[in-house]
Amino acid sequence: MKHPGPxxxxxxxxxxxxxxxxxxxxxxxxxxxxxxxxxxxxxxCGCIYVDGRWRWPHEEISTLAHKETCPACHRIxxxxxxxxxxxxxxxxxxxxNEVLALVRNVEKxxxxxxxxxxxxxxxxxxxxALVVTTTDIHLPQRIGEAMHRAYHGNLETHYDEDSYFVRxxxxxxx
Ligand SMILES: [Zn+2]
Numbered sequence: 001m002k003h004p005g006p007x008x009x010x011x012x013x014x015x016x017x018x019x020x021x022x023x024x025x026x027x028x029x030x031x032x033x034x035x036x037x038x039x040x041x042x043x044x045c046g047c048i049y050v051d052g053r054w055r056w057p058h059e060e061i062s063t064l065a066h067k068e069t070c071p072a073c074h075r076i077x078x079x080x081x082x083x084x085x086x087x088x089x090x091x092x093x094x095x096x097n098e099v100l101a102l103v104r105n106v107e108k109x110x111x112x113x114x115x116x117x118x119x120x121x122x123x124x125x126x127x128x129a130l131v132v133t134t135t136d137i138h139l140p141q142r143i144g145e146a147m148h149r150a151y152h153g154n155l156e157t158h159y160d161e162d163s164y165f166v167r168x169x170x171x172x173x174x
Contacts, residue, residue, distance in 0.1 A: 030071040030075055030080075031069075031071060031074045036049050036066070036068060038050050038051070039062065039065045040065060040066040040067065041061055041065040041066070042054070042068065042069055042073055044073040044077075045072065045073050047070050047115035049070070054070050054115055055114075056112075056115045070115070070116065071116060072115065072116040072117075072118055072135035072136070075120065076118070076120055076135060079121075081133035081134055081135065082134060082136050082137050082164050082165055082166070083133065083134040083136060083140035083141075083165070083166045083167075084131065084133050084167050085132040085133075085134070085139075085143055085144055085168040085169075085170065086129070086131050086168070087131075087132070087169075087170045087171070088128060088129050088169075088170070088172075089128060089170075089172035089173070089174070090174060091151060091174065092129065092130055093127055095151075100122065102143075102146055103130075103132060103143050104119075105146075106142050106143045107143070110138065110142055114138070116136055117135065118135045118136070118139070119132060119133070119134055120133040120134060120135060121133050137165065137166040140157075140166055141157055141168055144169075144170045148170065151172060152172065153171055153172030153173075154169075154170070154172065155168070155169070155170050156169045156170075157169075
């Protein structure tokens, strides 16, 4: 399947043709249509494919393991996020470091458990706005929930019905 190219900044594609990955949100099949051998190791990040899923290795992996770039690393290479979290509030300027620390802490916890769930980029398109792009559809929701717990405001989540994609928006007026 031909990859449609990088997503223009700030305008995630409405429809993506990767099948109904949303039906099984634990499986992001980005660019992996063929069946993988086990174990397979991602040469970029070191995570391994065993028992039908990607995870961090917690045992010695044979050097004979197959090599294949994992979906998360593919997305990072292609700059093709599965999740976009947009945050808007004047407090993002006033509490910038706190917010960034919160975002990174949530990522650290999530990524430690799920090797495919990672932040791709944190951008500041304008004052009082932060956009976090991720390799998966869970992390934007987790960060949004953490922002909501810490700073209240309004949180909205929009899952794409046709593909593995989520858009999360967190806003607070003051
Ligand atoms: Zn990888």
